[in-house]
Amino acid sequence: MTLVIHNLSKRYGDTPVFSQVNLRVEPGEFIAIVGESGVGKSSLLNCMAALDDWSEGTITHDGVDLGTLGEVQRAHWRREKLGFVFQAFHVLPHLDVAQNVGLPLLLLKRPDPARVAQMLAAVGLDGLGERLPAQLSGGQLQRVAIARALVHRPSLLLADEPTGNLDPSTAAQVMGVLQQQAADSGAALVLVTHSEAAAARAQRVLQLTATGCH
Incomplete structure (x- = not known):
């Protein structure tokens, strides 16, 4: 399920975000x-997720031109194909850990408690499924976000500064979990980061500048 971005540009009025x-x-x-x-790293990632529109160019995933999809079709594509890990975690405070992780499966009408338990164990949160987010550390919350992003077996995983709110030791642990779980699931992983340590784990590192991605 290849992702292809071709000549993609985004502007706000006359102001370029990326080109x-x-x-x-x-x-x-x-x-x-x-x-x-x-330079527009997060904006680029949001375009890859079909959360934002772009001004020129195309984004194609598995042969599907995301620019031709309506909002409902984009939402269905995200539910089926995409996992997204946010810097700010975005867990739901009124749901327990297991419910947060299982939410993508619930939206797909494929609830699977066994799969949720498997993902919690995989990210090192075995036995914490009944805890509320307020009872977890920042590193644990990011692990919840990783498990939630991968529970429905997406083919594309996007991560926006997933270690930005973590101390270096916890950040290294979280990146290890993210990389291992993406590899185990076979998902393509695109990471936006300021962290040299996180970027060094990637197979390719691309620099986004005002004139493109190199």
Whole structure:
């Protein structure tokens, strides 16, 4: 399930966010995107997730041109094909850990407690399924986010500064879990990061600048 980005540009009015980005991500590949603050890394990732629109170019995943999809079709594509790990975790505080992780399966009408338990064990949270997010550390919350992003076996995993709120030791542990679980599931992983240590784990590191991705 290859992701192909061709001549992608995004503008707000006359102000460019990024320009002429070309990128090909093969199944199972791990790519890190780095760059100065303000060059549009998170905006690019949001376009890859079909959460934001773009001004020019195309994004194609498994032969599907995401730009031709309506909002409902994009939402269905994200549910089926995409996992997203956010810097701010975005767990739901009123749901326990197992419910948070199982949410993508519930949205797909495929509830699977055994799969949820498997993912919790895989990210080192075995036995914590009944805890509320407020009872967890930052590193544990990010592990919940990773498990939730991968529980439905997506083919594409996007991660936006997943270690940005963590101390270096916890960040290294979380990156290890993220990389291992993506590899185990066969998902392509695109990571946006300021962390040199996180980027160094990738198979390819691309620099996003005002003139594109190199």
